[in-house]
Amino acid sequence: MPLKRKPQAYGINYLSGNQLPLARAPPHTPRGKAGTQLAVCVTKLNWRTLFINYLQQLPMKLVRTLLPAVLTCAIAACRPAPTNELVITGSSTVAPLVAELAAAFESQHPGWRIDVQSGGSSRGIRDVRQGLADAGMISRALATDEQDLITHTLAIDGIALIVHADNPLKSLSDDEIRRIYSGDEQTWSALGGHNRPITVINKAEGRATLKVFLAHIELDNRVVEADLIAGENQQVVETVARDPAAIGYVSIGTAKYEMDNGASIKLLLLAGYEATVANVQAGDYPLSRPLNLVTRNEPNEDLAAFMKFWRTPEATEIIQRHYFVPATE
Amino acid sequence: MSRQRNEFWLYFTLASAAGLAGLLLIPVVLLLILESLPLLAPAALWESLTSAAWHPRAGEFGLLAMMVASLLISALALALAAPLGILYAVWLNLYLPRRWTNRLRPLQELLAGIPSVVYGLWGLVVLVPMINSYAPPGASLLAAVLVLALMILPFSALVTDAALQAPIRHRMSAAQALAVSRWGTFRRVLWPEARATIIGGIVLQFGRALGETLAVVMVAGNVVQFPGSLFDPVRTLTANIALEMSYATGTHHTALFLSGLVLMLITLILMFQINRRGVAI
Numbered sequence: 001m002p003l004k005r006k007p008q009a010y011g012i013n014y015l016s017g018n019q020l021p022l023a024r025a026p027p028h029t030p031r032g033k034a035g036t037q038l039a040v041c042v043t044k045l046n047w048r049t050l051f052i053n054y055l056q057q058l059p060m061k062l063v064r065t066l067l068p069a070v071l072t073c074a075i076a077a078c079r080p081a082p083t084n085e086l087v088i089t090g091s092s093t094v095a096p097l098v099a100e101l102a103a104a105f106e107s108q109h110p111g112w113r114i115d116v117q118s119g120g121s122s123r124g125i126r127d128v129r130q131g132l133a134d135a136g137m138i139s140r141a142l143a144t145d146e147q148d149l150i151t152h153t154l155a156i157d158g159i160a161l162i163v164h165a166d167n168p169l170k171s172l173s174d175d176e177i178r179r180i181y182s183g184d185e186q187t188w189s190a191l192g193g194h195n196r197p198i199t200v201i202n203k204a205e206g207r208a209t210l211k212v213f214l215a216h217i218e219l220d221n222r223v224v225e226a227d228l229i230a231g232e233n234q235q236v237v238e239t240v241a242r243d244p245a246a247i248g249y250v251s252i253g254t255a256k257y258e259m260d261n262g263a264s265i266k267l268l269l270l271a272g273y274e275a276t277v278a279n280v281q282a283g284d285y286p287l288s289r290p291l292n293l294v295t296r297n298e299p300n301e302d303l304a305a306f307m308k309f310w311r312t313p314e315a316t317e318i319i320q321r322h323y324f325v326p327a328t329e
Numbered sequence: 330m331s332r333q334r335n336e337f338w339l340y341f342t343l344a345s346a347a348g349l350a351g352l353l354l355i356p357v358v359l360l361l362i363l364e365s366l367p368l369l370a371p372a373a374l375w376e377s378l379t380s381a382a383w384h385p386r387a388g389e390f391g392l393l394a395m396m397v398a399s400l401l402i403s404a405l406a407l408a409l410a411a412p413l414g415i416l417y418a419v420w421l422n423l424y425l426p427r428r429w430t431n432r433l434r435p436l437q438e439l440l441a442g443i444p445s446v447v448y449g450l451w452g453l454v455v456l457v458p459m460i461n462s463y464a465p466p467g468a469s470l471l472a473a474v475l476v477l478a479l480m481i482l483p484f485s486a487l488v489t490d491a492a493l494q495a496p497i498r499h500r501m502s503a504a505q506a507l508a509v510s511r512w513g514t515f516r517r518v519l520w521p522e523a524r525a526t527i528i529g530g531i532v533l534q535f536g537r538a539l540g541e542t543l544a545v546v547m548v549a550g551n552v553v554q555f556p557g558s559l560f561d562p563v564r565t566l567t568a569n570i571a572l573e574m575s576y577a578t579g580t581h582h583t584a585l586f587l588s589g590l591v592l593m594l595i596t597l598i599l600m601f602q603i604n605r606r607g608v609a610i
Contacts (some may be wrong), residue, residue: 051339055338055339055342056335056338119575120575120576121576122575122576122577122578123575123576125578126578196465197465199461199465199466199467204551204572204573204576205383205384205385205386205572205573205576205577205581206385206573206576206577206581207576220387221384221386221387222384222387226552227465227466227468227550227552227562228466228468228550228551228552228562229550229551229552229562229564229572230551231546231551231571231572235453235547238453238454239453239457239468242453242454242457242458242461243458243461243465243466243467245465246466
């Protein structure tokens with residue numbers, strides 16, 4: 001008796017162009033053409049029906065999975081809403097400080113919620129103008145086209161020139177800094193350093209640190225010849241710590257913090273003054289800037305309460321821990 | 330009756346899912362165009378596209394140097410990574426004993442899964458100081474190219490590897506029976522069949538390279554200029570947006586959206602060109 005082969009349905013494998021069996025008949029399938037085909041049909045249909053069933057059940061499934069989540073949210077919404085709420089956005093230099101102040105304030109005053117978001121000084125200005133935030137944080141004084149806002153100085157921050165720890169240089173005058181940043185001075189040797197070409201690190205356009213720095217050395221950003229442009233303070237520190245010939249400038253707070261964490265950088269003396277919190281506080285250190293909160297109108301009651309908190313000893317201690325100088329009224 | 334209705338719902342669900350994926354592009358493009366509208370006047374646009382001077386505070390928004398840098402970095406990275414990736418996949422599939430193949434394959438998947446910030450950090454901490462000791466400042470076109478190539482390499486290997494599977498399954502035995510050499514098998518049998526898939530996948534990687542931001546910001550130096558050599562720092566269009574977006578107001582903000590629009594148009598044009606013509610190799 002000749003060996004009978006079961007008839008099978010064939011499909012195209014689209015990768016190879018080969019014909020492949022689409023489905024195998026289950027083992028209990030009765031012999032014979034009709035039976036096999038039926039089995040193939042069933043196998044084929046099953047997948048589709050399963051999928052369609054799944055789609056049909058999807059809404060119910062979604063309800064079943066989402067309902068607990070919705071209920072949880074509803075319960076959460078029923079909790080007593082915070083009695084006082086503040087939104088403060090802006091400078092990434094000021095944000096960590098304000099966030100910590102806010103946390104300390106919240107723990108003293110239950111029911112308060114202060115939402116601090118970082119995103120640059122320009123965002124702080126924009127959000128206050130559009131009414132998206134109660135106050136904006138900016139790490140500089142107001143520009144001439146921003147005089148419609150009111151500033152409240154929280155602290156003062158110095159900007160330090162930093163070089164690699166192995167650089168023998170100790171101090172720079174304003175004129176020397178100007179020559180370095182305008183490209184007149186190409187190597188360290190003329191300034192009393194080692195004989196290496198200077199890697200000049202500048203900050204990206206729009207950053208408050210850049211504005212304060214350029215205003216101090218009286219240079220237009222168009223004549224600055226930088227070898228590297230960094231966005232964040234950390235990137236400046238990171239680069240200087242790995243390049244013995246680099247020079248950059250960052251907030252004293254950032255520099256000290258990174259040095260505490262082992263970054264091999266050195267803060268230069270500026271006009272004979274060491275870059276320390278004490279010198280900034282005394283007003284001797286020439287390169288400093290106010291860290292401000294800005295508002296559109298006179299601060300409302302909530303904000304005024306928070307601002308009063310800045311002057312307490314607890315807040316002063318937090319500000320000093322961030323290497324900033326608490327502002328006096 | 331009910332089966333027809335089922336079919337309708339099935340079709341409806343799938344079609345709307347597919348349509349939605351395509352339609353998502355429209356609001357993105359619209360937003361980019363709307364936000365960069367003030368600079369889309371012919372004179373201002375021409376000025377932006379042909380000038381290399383980027384001084385936002387002085388009202389100069391030249392994008393040319395950054396466009397060149399973006400294209401140059403991506404092209405060089407691709408030129409480095411694509412051949413290596415293809416050769417690696419060929420070696421993996423045709424030359425390596427099978428048990429090693431299966432152990433090595435997860436490794437490249439692991440490499441492909443590393444987030445770009447990690448590559449950037451590695452570039453900043455290891456690669457840049459290395460280049461710096463040879464030719465300061467270190468953060469340069471070369472560093473960006475190397476980091477990007479490293480990021481693309483596992484993907485071009487994966488794409489090639491996947492594209493070779495089907496032809497290997499169906500043609501390998503025949504080629505072996507005819508005593509064709511391994512390289513001959515690849516060159517004359519597998520490559521013609523898998524070429525379209527491989528090149529398509531690698532072109533996608535070019536788009537990825539153009540769009541890569543984080544790693545490039547960390548290692549490219551970000552100075553707006555035409556690179557005079559491989560060791561000069563450059564700024565790409567994506568780096569420009571990432572560096573300045575949160576600090577920009579007014580026209581500066583607009584110019585950054587224009588950067589995004591230009592970048593997207595460059596990507597689209599390249600994709601269309603390559604898809605239409607194909608690449609003859």
